[in-house]
Amino acid sequence: MQINVAQLLRASIGSVRDYEIKKIIDITGDGVNSLVQGKVRLMRTNRSILAKGELETDVELTCGRCLSPFKCPLKINLEEEYYPTADVDTGAPLAAPDEPGSFTIDENHILDLTEAVRQYALLAIPMKPLCKENCAGLCPFCGQNLNRGPCGCPLKSADPRWAELSKLKKEKGK
Numbered sequence: 521m522q523i524n525v526a527q528l529l530r531a532s533i534g535s536v537r538d539y540e541i542k543k544i545i546d547i548t549g550d551g552v553n554s555l556v557q558g559k560v561r562l563m564r565t566n567r568s569i570l571a572k573g574e575l576e577t578d579v580e581l582t583c584g585r586c587l588s589p590f591k592c593p594l595k596i597n598l599e600e601e602y603y604p605t606a607d608v609d610t611g612a613p614l615a616a617p618d619e620p621g622s623f624t625i626d627e628n629h630i631l632d633l634t635e636a637v638r639q640y641a642l643l644a645i646p647m648k649p650l651c652k653e654n655c656a657g658l659c660p661f662c663g664q665n666l667n668r669g670p671c672g673c674p675l676k677s678a679d680p681r682w683a684e685l686s687k688l689k690k691e692k693g694k
């Protein structure tokens with residue numbers, strides 16, 4: 521996701537360029553690649569280049585209820601400023617931006633969106649991912665994935681309190 525912005529740095533403030541993004545990156549850092557697609561608009565500001573984008577991707581996650589791996593779609597609404605580090609005409613180095621940790625454009629005027637997209641995608645991952653909203657989860661007794669159908673355990677309820685009750689009943693019956 522590297523874009524040469526030399527032309528845009530020379531353009532007047534408010535100038536925009538639109539780009540179609542289609543790139544495979546490793547979002548979670550575990551070697552699983554995700555295809556990132558969407559549109560990004562770059563705008564020249566008085567001090568930087570503002571990148572705004574709407575991108576989509578998906579990552580492989582584990583369902584918090586049934587523990588199955590699934591592909592989770594993510595929407596990425598990117599908005600980041602990129603500060604030039606070299607003067608576009610003279611090549612002279614420019615002062616670092618005030619905000620530490622800001623994204624920068626390298627001395628060859630290449631703006632690389634990859635790291636920002638990765639960070640935004642990570643933030644878009646749900647805390648408790650579910651393979652589907654009504655995921656049935658695992659049977660607490662036999663561990664079967666109930667999305668694949670009932671497991672045949674004698675108790676229909678997944679509430680473990682019922683299990684205790686039934687144990688008591690059985691003991692009484694002895």
Ligand SMILES: [Zn+2]
Nearest residue numbers: 583586651655
């Ligand atoms: Zn699930």
Ligand SMILES: [Zn+2]
Nearest residue numbers: 659662671673
């Ligand atoms: Zn079961």
